[in-house]
Amino acid sequence: MTLINVRNLGITLGAPLFSKLNLSIANGDRLGIVAANGRGKSTLLRCLNGDLEPTTGDITRIRGLRVGHVEQVVPHKLMGVAFYEAVRLALPADQIDSESWRVDIVLDSLNVPEELRQRALSKLSGGWQRLAMLARIWVTEPDVLLLDEPTNHLDLSKINQLERWINDLPRDVPLVICSHDRAFLDATTNRTLFLRPENSQIFSLPYSPARQALDEIDASEARRFQRDMKVAQQLRQQAAKLNNIAINSGSDLLTVKTKQLKQRAERLEDAARPAHQERSSGAIKLANSGTHAKVLVTLDEAAVSTPDGMLLFNSGKRWICQGDRIVLLGLNGAGKSRLVDMIRKSIIDPATSQVGVKATPSLVLGYGDQALSDLSDSSTPFNTISRRFDIGDQRVRTLLAGAGLGIDIQNKPNSILSGGQKARLGMLVLRLSNPNFYLLDEPTNHLDIDGQEALENELMAHEASCLVVSHDRSFVRAIGNRFWLIEKRRLIEVESPEEFFASFAKTA
Template sequence: TNRTLFLRPEQSPVFALPYSRARQALDEVDASTERKFQRDMKVAQQLRRQAAKLNNIGINSGSDLLTVKTKQLNLRAEKLEEAAAPAHREKSAGAIKLANRGTHAKVLITLDDAAVETPDGTPLFRTGKRHICQGDRIVLLGRNGVGKSRFVTLIRNAIVEPDTVPNVKVTPSTVLGYSDQALSGISGDDTPLMLVSRRYDVGEQRARSLLAGAGVVIEMQEKKIGALSGGQKARLMMLALRLANPNFYLLDEPTNHLDIDGQEALEAELLAHQASCVLASHDRSFIRAIGNRFWLIEKRRLTEVEDPEDFFRSVAEGAG
């Protein structure tokens, strides 16, 4: 044959070429589309990072001009993101989808020099005056042991038990989606079907459909969660997060158990929903793709930095 049609949901390209050459031509088109998408998304992230910094300064200074500038930058980023089209991807093990319940609050969390400590009360660092705003995707940078996970726990406690954590103020409309390294949000004694149908009050058929869509196949849905692979548990945890319908995510090493397809799907969902989140991760490509603000913890201080590259270099030099 001298004509080849590739069936795809969004658009079915046709080439006046035999299959092998058409496949090569299609791959080249996809690669070009993906490069443009990545460029556009990178520019959009830079705009949002600039907006987030101006927003934080504007809140502290009460500057109306900075507020207007922030809105302009976010609007430019939004237009880029809406127009950007990723290259087609073949269907993977299961779709990872997240939700983003809206909130009208501009500032979700205010940190007023809060103290971060170990469980036995040993001081780790203080936060300084910080704001976590709607649309922020804050990546925590720092070497092992500086207190990243303890900081995540501090914010979680402040959301789950309002007014119990000194110097941390949480907007009442904040709804938390939380995942830690151990995936403790899902019990090993439950089955995936029990977890989804009971916790989120959905019928059995709907629960089975949701699980299958997340990559938990039918034959695993009634086995104990403890029997699932790390990747299946991670996908189940992401499904549980979506069904909780949060507007703010706390993610501690969210890519630890995900395969490459799962990581890319999580990245795409966080970006597409403009999810507000604070996360800790060792995955550099994930950090670069997701973050629009970066908080560095070192020498018992938390400071905001422009990007993660200096930190990455210091870690590499220390390892060398």
């Protein structure tokens, strides 16, 4: 049964986000919405929830439909509230006392530990805050669930837990999910909407097969457009020849024929539509300055410990060589970020090299952490680049614009940038550093799918040597050619990440 029907929907905010969108949401639908950053995904969810009136078109819902919308941002007023209480307060006022047992059921279904339930949301990780917002909506028993970037801030364990929770929901409860996590979309959806300013495409397929089908349609439309333009050009050439003959001979028949050929060409040109070209959120480009050294980093029984001295694991004897794209795998708290930091410090200041870690002197480091802490909130995109790199003001502005940071925001504080814009600024800093070795901690955080694919292509095309920590399964599978796993206080090498990924799915 159709619960929500969308007809000719359009939203224009300065420029069209999408138009003439037709969509139905029925029982059993698990719809993934895919678009670049800032292209209307969250806006569409707000329309479906009734929070925003569309520019054109209309949305009809069956009478009495309860829509649950899980937004990305935790309301400030809830940050000081305990996890349990924040969920309980989502119940209707007349049910808060009598129906609070439902809170326990929801929190149990999300495997929320007892010790976290009385902790203020401000004291919890971003991942637990996301799950608290989901619990607040689910406890109200909605008929339709709208999830906006639900995997943001979640580690791999919680992502798998969320996948299991979604797939265990009653099959008649429809979900609409906006996400940049390709593996998550494949695991949780059965339909995919590619949201575009014009001619949005929808497929009754999960993301990966839907993306393949979309690429085939775009390629077919590109061939058709080129063919039509070629035919139109040939018609105009024929018309020009006939016109010359008609002028010389004075033939009215040839004049009419010339006019007909021109009209056919015009009709073809008017009807032809170029294939969709996705407007980039900003280019991502990397560099590889290269080095003659074969071994870049040597780990020789390096002990990775907590700040209070507790041993997390021992590295054994390991080498990072030129051309290696090593993905570091392990549970949260296993010591991945600590190993990355030890290597970073040894490269930056060899004189204070960490015990058991040796970096070749020719290394030029490109480092990016998941918090983008290298980008000061009080600085601006322009100052971030101009004060680090002596390349001239005009070049700075050109590079920033190419990275998706237009002239209108280049002199505004970094604090106002979206996550995607900040990530692209960070990537530009990496590129201009011209490194020959990358240390990347969750580099796909905040990047849309186009950005993730661009980063993958750059790492591969430049044969960049890198050590990467990532929870993004699609990214890991695409770029890794070696895999290190922290397990039982040891660092071991494994053939692939699949067994590690599967272990979460079994225990989620």
